[in-house]
Amino acid sequence: MAPTENAPGGEPPSTTCHLPLGYDGVVRIRAAPRIELTPNRQEQPAPRDLNDWPVQIGGECRNVIEPIPCRLEWIIQGDSLADKRVSHPRETLLVPNGKTFQVLEKDATGHRPLRVSILELGLIGTGRMGYRIEPSLFGNEAVEVLPTDPRSIAYALKADIRFSLLAPSFKEKGSGLRGMHVGSGIQLEPDFCELFKGLQATVDIHPTPPEGLEPDEQATVRMEWVVGDSAATRRLRWKVGFASTPGDAEGEWNEDHLLATGGVESTPKLAFQYQLTLTRPPPPAPEKKEKGAQKPAAPLEQLRPLPRPALTVDRPRLTDFTVSLNNGELAIQGAFEGFHENVALDLQLTPYVLYTEADTQRIAELGDYLESFLLELLSERLSNAGDHSRAPRNEDYLFLATCSPDDIQARLAPLENLTVTSHQNKFQLTLFNLKALPREDVQALKKVKGLEVFVVMTPMPHGADKNVPVWAIADYAAREGHNASTGFAPFDSGAFVSRVFASGVCTSNSVTPSGHIEALYSPMPVVPADRREEFEIFVATICGEAIGESPTSWAGVAHTIMNRVGRKYEVWERCLSAAEIIQNTGFDAYQKDLYKEAIQCIRAPAHSKMRDRDKVKAIIDVVTPIFMRQAGNMGDVVYFYSPRAQSKNGGSTPKFVFQGGDKTLVCINSQLFKTAPGEKGPDDFLFYAFKYPEKWPHMTQEEIRQARKARTEKKSG
Structure with missing residues (x-):
């Protein structure tokens, strides 16, 4: 009888090795010590510069008798950046000293203290760095210290901008106006820690966009200066809502015209936010060009915190x-x-x-x-x-x-x-x-x-x-x-x-x-102009699918569309808008006669000959907040069908009703129509949600933004 497959040379799937009776071969036993690491809180030195912060990670240990390679990962949380995990860019070692250990960096001579680059990790604002230590030794598990743990490492790298009202110029003296308004002069007051001194700073100020939308570039004002430059104060002035820069004389403004500052939604307040970017200036170009091909310039090192609130004023x-x-x-x-x-x-x-x-x-x-x-x-x-x-x-x-x-x-x-x-x-x-x-x-x-x-x-x-x-x-x-x-x-x-x-x-x-005489009126909804075509497709499809049903079914169809957008499930993940969901995931009404009539009614209601014009307006009233993601998810409904339509067309129950495993669906009609369990409800629709919705999460706004960017780059390429 031959030796088992668990003989030396591979990683055994179990700890049991069976040998035949009379086996006279050589048995090699490989054992690895069970390392125990207990990180402790360490006193951290102050950063020396943006690329040299000698942090310390260490604590108590058992079964560590010599340096062991390990993988170090930083777990970062802060008030100015999204939570993230970043691998340490250099090789690291667990180095013992009796019953204690330290994590050090590997170098040509052995090892040296850990060094963190603030620029590499993108640290800015205030926050904490947790870490994960994973020994590169078989059979040993990683140890994590989360940012919420007192043993994590705190950082404070202030990078704020305060917005204060400019003192009235000689042209404005005597004004009784108080407070900030659109058109008020604002002084920007940067407040940065010393480490950022000398970096190129850029701030973009723009109206706070609705959730899920990018800032309006045409309404963005940009200012640039060098951190620490005292002469920059004169240039860091902003006229709220205007594309204005300070003029030569006190109280004068160049390019003094109003920008688009608000969306179509009615809001009592108008909020602005700012996006800060700090960049290390590129090295000076050589005076003489050397022969041969030039090496490409290294990418600029950059810090870009999350957008932050600038100020809020009454909306004009x-x-x-x-x-x-x-x-x-x-x-x-x-x-x-x-x-x-x-x-x-x-x-x-x-x-x-x-x-x-x-x-x-x-x-x-x-x-x-x-x-x-x-x-x-x-x-x-x-x-x-x-x-x-x-x-x-x-x-x-x-x-x-x-x-x-x-x-x-x-x-x-x-x-x-x-x-x-x-x-x-x-x-x-x-x-x-x-x-x-x-x-x-x-x-x-x-x-x-x-x-x-x-x-x-x-x-x-x-x-x-x-x-x-x-x-x-x-x-x-x-x-x-x-x-x-x-x-x-x-x-x-x-x-x-x-x-x-x-x-x-x-x-x-x-x-x-x-x-x-009698006043005029508008029957149309409030939707951002850049989403007009998508909204028309959305409303017309709902009309084609469910115009003869109740408002509950209108909302159910609308939520079905929106709950699929950007969901990590089959083809839905590639659909980044309601229109793409409609065009690619089986909505039968799309491009049919009733759909086309509804499109014409939406675009020109006064000239439409559609019989159900009033219902089109009613559907618009119901589904507009759903389209704008201001109305929840209605039980996270993702499928629906009409039993009557299926029967009329000679079809059977759709296959999706019977799908199992992680894709299992549950009928939620009793929840939507407030009926007893098992009762369908007043409309000819059955609505379904995932039994395990956590298996099919939605893409985050950042993931959707990156997907759209990649799609645009692919088209342009």
């Missing part, structure tokens, strides 16, 4: 924007709140008319409408003046003597390029004087059926910058109900839209020559 709001028609003068007035009193906003104003033509309401710019109307009226008067069947009237001669196409265009010229600048948060302007028209034309204009006049306001662009939507600089109450008496109607490209898509905002009222 549009509080008044009305149009009036008094004594023939068409005028507007408006007011903001929340801006510094010295903020001057340049605003573009465009008057529009809403009129009826062949039982259809149409919208046109007031100037275009009046020109067309008056030219038609002129043609009619010319025709009447040449009508020999009746006697000419005096007004006909007067009209022909004082009115021509050129005269009409000249009188309408004031309606072109109307602008106004706000002062101390208020603005007003007379747009047009109807008395400039002949009396007969004014009387004719008053008789036009259903004519309503309103005004649209948009912020003026600055230089090459694009127009910034009103909601991005000043919040406003969007009109929701048809008969609502407050709020403003969002507007874009000649149509009333959601303020998600709006570039301008209408006056809170419209006027006719006889006075005020």
Whole structure:
């Protein structure tokens, strides 16, 4: 009988070795001592510089009689960085000294004290470093000291920026305004530990983005300086919400224009955060280039803590924007709140008319409408003046003597390029004087059926910058109900839209020559503009899947989509948006007729012929907070199907219902519809969740960000 497979030469899976009777071979027994390590708290010296911190790790030990190689891993927690584990970059040894040990670094002569590079580990702010020691000796387990353990190593590497209100300049003295507002001058006061002196510092200040979204680069202000440079204080000034840098004279600002500071959501406060980056300057380039290929420059050593809060101010709001028609003068007035009193906003104003033509309401710019109307009226008067069947009237001669196409265009010229600048948060302007028209034309204009006049306001662009939507600089109450008496109607490209898509905002009222009329309203939701297409796909798919069911089923389908996004389960992990989930994970309604009708209704509700337009609006109201991840996860639902639809199409129960193991599902209808266990509920849907959801976690926001970055780089490559 041959020796067993557990003979010397391999790692035995068990401690038992069976030898045949009469075996006369050689048996080698390999034994490893059971090492016992008990780390103790060590007094730590102060860091010498960013690349040399001689930390100490040691304690009591048993069965360690000579240096043993080990693997050292740092476990880092701090107030300025995400929790992480980092392997020590150099080889390490367990070095005994009687019944105590130390962890030392291996070098050419043997070993030396541990050295930590603050830059290599990315340490910044305050926190603690735990560690994990794993002896490289068979049969011995690792020992961990977590950051929460008193034996871990504390670090304090201050890198903060304080934001304080600038003292009023000579131009602002006498201002009674107190506190910080959009437009207030702010002094940045860096507070760094001495070790960071000489590093290149960069700070990006931007509005705090909604969870899951990246900061708006177009609304980011960047400043750079060298840590420890006392002359930098003059340059480290920021005007809240503005792309401004300090000018040469005290109190002056360059590039002094407002940025997009707020999202489309209505919030009482506007928060800003800052992203700090500290970089070791690159070594100076050699004066003379050496022959041959040059070695690539070493990557810059960099510290980049997590974004931190900068300050919070009241969000500016549009509080008044009305149009009036008094004594023939068409005028507007408006007011903001929340801006510094010295903020001057340049605003573009465009008057529009809403009129009826062949039982259809149409919208046109007031100037275009009046020109067309008056030219038609002129043609009619010319025709009447040449009508020999009746006697000419005096007004006909007067009209022909004082009115021509050129005269009409000249009188309408004031309606072109109307602008106004706000002062101390208020603005007003007379747009047009109807008395400039002949009396007969004014009387004719008053008789036009259903004519309503309103005004649209948009912020003026600055230089090459694009127009910034009103909601991005000043919040406003969007009109929701048809008969609502407050709020403003969002507007874009000649149509009333959601303020998600709006570039301008209408006056809170419209006027006719006889006075005020019914207010306008917007039926659309509040969703970030860059997610418009994804939201349309999301809503239209839910309409196609469940428009005939109850709001509970609408929400169930919506949560099913969102609960799959970025989940580490089959193809779902590669789907980083609701649209990708819909397009790749089996939603039958996508691109079907009802889906296409819903898309058209979402984009232009006033012109949609869809039978269930009211249900589309109701679905939008239900699923918008789900899309914006503000409504939980509804029992973590991930699957659903319609038994009636399955039966109608000749199919059987879907296979996913019977999947087992870690993929096992449980029906949660009783939880969603508040029915007794086993009862399906009022709708023709069955909803399912994972029995073991912990097996299929969601990707973190950082993982999703990295996945999107890798996808972008792959496309560009």
